[in-house]
Amino acid sequence: MKRTWAMMTVLAMAASLCACGKGGNGKVPATAQQPTKAAEKAESPEGGAEGAAAAKEDVIVLKYAAAEVPGTPENDANLNFIKTIEEKSNGKIKVEYYHSSQLGNDKQVVVAALGGSLDIVKSSAGNLMDYSDALAFADLPGLFKNQKHLRAVFQDEVVRKEISDDIFGDIGMVPVNFDVDGGAARALFYNRKGGAAKLPGDMKGVKMRTTGSEIEMALFSQWGASSVPMNFNELYLALQQGTVDGLYGHPIGTYGNKLCEVTKYCTVIDMSYIASVQLMSKGCIEKLGGEGSELYEIVMEAGKELELYKDKLIEEKLGSIMEQIQADGVEVYVPGSQEIGQWRATGQAVWEDYVGEGKMVPQKIVDEVVAIGEGF
Known part of the structure; x- marks a missing residue:
């Protein structure tokens, strides 16, 4: 349990981040929303003070921060999520959307939400590990x-309830939805002398960007690569300048964030995924009238709809993404069966230190995941 650590982090950082919820940061929400009927009444001469009071009382403003950038399926799906909430609430909820990590990276927006200045935020499993290990299995x-x-x-x-309960127990936030970012396995994108990496040992000495996930860093160590913790929004410049040599990311996100412009090689190892979660803060729950209220359920249902809608948009994009990556000049290498076996062996070697009783990942969740996988 990491609740104590999370609360200490909030006390240390919330003061510096709370400005993001007060409009003093110069950031402009990504979507300009249509006024609700109550707001229209307030703006009309006939509405007067009564209309203004109704508008203030009826419209709940939620601040929503995510890392997705315009032009990607993930961002398009987030916009649909917002539209669904506003339409189903009949204008009672207005969502201000801050994309592209405008208000900070995953860890920073989680802290801001814990401090009360953001309502809905997104974090990858790796970044969430500073506060909760509930998604470490992913x-x-x-x-x-x-x-x-x-x-x-x-x-x-x-399983969904177990994960949600663990996250709530650790940080007091409620998962709205879970994502499989990019809809495909992560691949290695990197620069190195000697061409594309065919075997794990070829990554020796390569400086890999990491979220700080212990499991991810242990995997890089198996390859002989070094780990450099870094915010995703700093990665383009870092690759360009050689501060880091590579990343372990999904193809759509790597391409969408233009990181193919600053990497020469890609090795497809089909071994790991990037799971993430959108979280609702305690303050947001209270704004909506508490758990089980009509507005709370509207947001939660929109979150579940977002999962499948986003998967659909991503699947449509996946068919051509590797061709686009190669067109950008990236040399793509797909290991053969014997080579991929060596990559998978390095992944399996990581499990011993992190899976089991009293370790980061309980054996129970692994067994549940394996059982579900029997149908695939």
Whole structure:
């Protein structure tokens, strides 16, 4: 349990981040929303003070921060999530959306939400590990057979409740939805002398950007690569300047964030996925009238709809993404069966230190995931 650590972090950092919830940061929300009927009444001469009071009382403003950038399927899906909430609430909820990490990286927006200045935020499993290990299992290399397996895990009501309860117990926030970022396994994108890496040992000495996930860093160590903790929004410049040599990311996100412009090689190892979660703060729950209220359920239902809608948009994009990456000048290498076996062996070697009783990932959740995977 990391609740104590999370609360200490909030006390230390919230003061510096709370400005993001007060409009004093110069950031402009990504979506300009249409006024609700109450707001229109307030603006009309006939509305007067009564209309202004109604508008203030009726409209709940939620601040929503995420890392997705315009032009990607993930961002398009987030916009649909916002539209669904506003339409189903009949204008009672207005969402201010801050994309592209405008208000900070994953860890910073989680802290801001814990401090009360943001309402809905997104964090990858790796970044959430500073505050909760509930999603640590999703970082295990080789655990999932494919994207559909991971999605099925998140849609399983028993497992979903276990994860949600663990996150709430650790940081007092409620998961709105779970994502399989990029809809495909992570691949290695990097620069190195000697060409594309065919075997794990070829990555020796390569400086890899990491979220700080212990499991991810242990995997890089198995390859002989070094880990450099870094915010994602700093990565383009870092790759350009050689501060880091590579990243372990999903193809759509790597391409969408233009990181193919500053990497020469890609090795497809189909071993790990990037899971993430959108979280609702305690303050947001209270704004909506508490758990189980009509507005709370509207947001939660929109979150579940977002999962499948986002998967659909990503699947449509995946068919051509590797061609686009190669067109950008990246040399793509797909290991053969014997080579991929060596990559998978490095992933399995990580499990011993992190899976089991009293360790980061309970054996119980691994067994549940494996059982769900029998259908794939």
